[in-house]
Amino acid sequence: MSKLRLVLLTATLLGANLATARADIATTPADDTAAGPAIDGFRGAKFGMTETQVRAAVEAEFHPAAGAITRAENQLQHTAVLSVQVPNLVPDGGTAAVSYVFGYQSHKLMEVNILWSPEIDPKTTPTMLYQDGETLQQYFAGEGFPADRSTGNIATPNGVLLFRATDAASNAILLILSGSISKDTKDNKSILTPTTLTLAYAADPMHPDVYQLAKGSF
Numbered sequence: 001m002s003k004l005r006l007v008l009l010t011a012t013l014l015g016a017n018l019a020t021a022r023a024d025i026a027t028t029p030a031d032d033t034a035a036g037p038a039i040d041g042f043r044g045a046k047f048g049m050t051e052t053q054v055r056a057a058v059e060a061e062f063h064p065a066a067g068a069i070t071r072a073e074n075q076l077q078h079t080a081v082l083s084v085q086v087p088n089l090v091p092d093g094g095t096a097a098v099s100y101v102f103g104y105q106s107h108k109l110m111e112v113n114i115l116w117s118p119e120i121d122p123k124t125t126p127t128m129l130y131q132d133g134e135t136l137q138q139y140f141a142g143e144g145f146p147a148d149r150s151t152g153n154i155a156t157p158n159g160v161l162l163f164r165a166t167d168a169a170s171n172a173i174l175l176i177l178s179g180s181i182s183k184d185t186k187d188n189k190s191i192l193t194p195t196t197l198t199l200a201y202a203a204d205p206m207h208p209d210v211y212q213l214a215k216g217s218f
């Protein structure tokens with residue numbers, strides 16, 4: 001599966017989970033002290049940066065080899081995507097593909113998707129995905145997001161939403177463990193064999209800066 005295809009799958013998961021979750025996450029905090037941490041991007045790459053600025057941030061952060069940062073166009077959404085593979089974002093957690101998505105109209109950073117999968121790193125095992133997911137879940141749970149803006153451990157059709165949170169600006173974080181689900185007939189339990197761990201940061205994902213046909217076009 002190509003990196004761009006993985007980015008498209010992540011965007012689909014992001015939109016679906018947020019669309020079904022808005023009812024139980026408030027969009028405005030009761031007061032500034034209850035707002036919790038801001039979600040403004042991933043490490044040195046901040047929402048609103050240009051491709052040039054993000055590329056510089058990635059080079060300063062990860063020191064990739066020449067040509068390791070690739071650029072692609074999402075033909076459906078008319079967005080640009082910079083991608084780079086980074087080892088050990090989670091210590092001993094395998095190599096992840098980090099993709100930076102730039103808006104259709106703004107051409108500014110609007111989303112960062114981070115994926116761990118055997119398709120990216122053949123050494124990645126289901127156990128590693130479980131461990132990476134648990135490590136990140138505990139990390140975000142300790143970040144201080146208000147209870148009315150965060151949740152987790154929610155079953156999805158192909159896995160589990162480990163963590164979800166929004167900030168006062170309606171930016172969001174999603175952590176999703178997905179894979180194949182089988183049934184243990186002896187205990188009548190569902191068993192998840194994970195194949196992908198997805199961590200997504202998105203700027204106002206309910207109003208994404210992507211190409212859409214104008215209303216009344218057809």
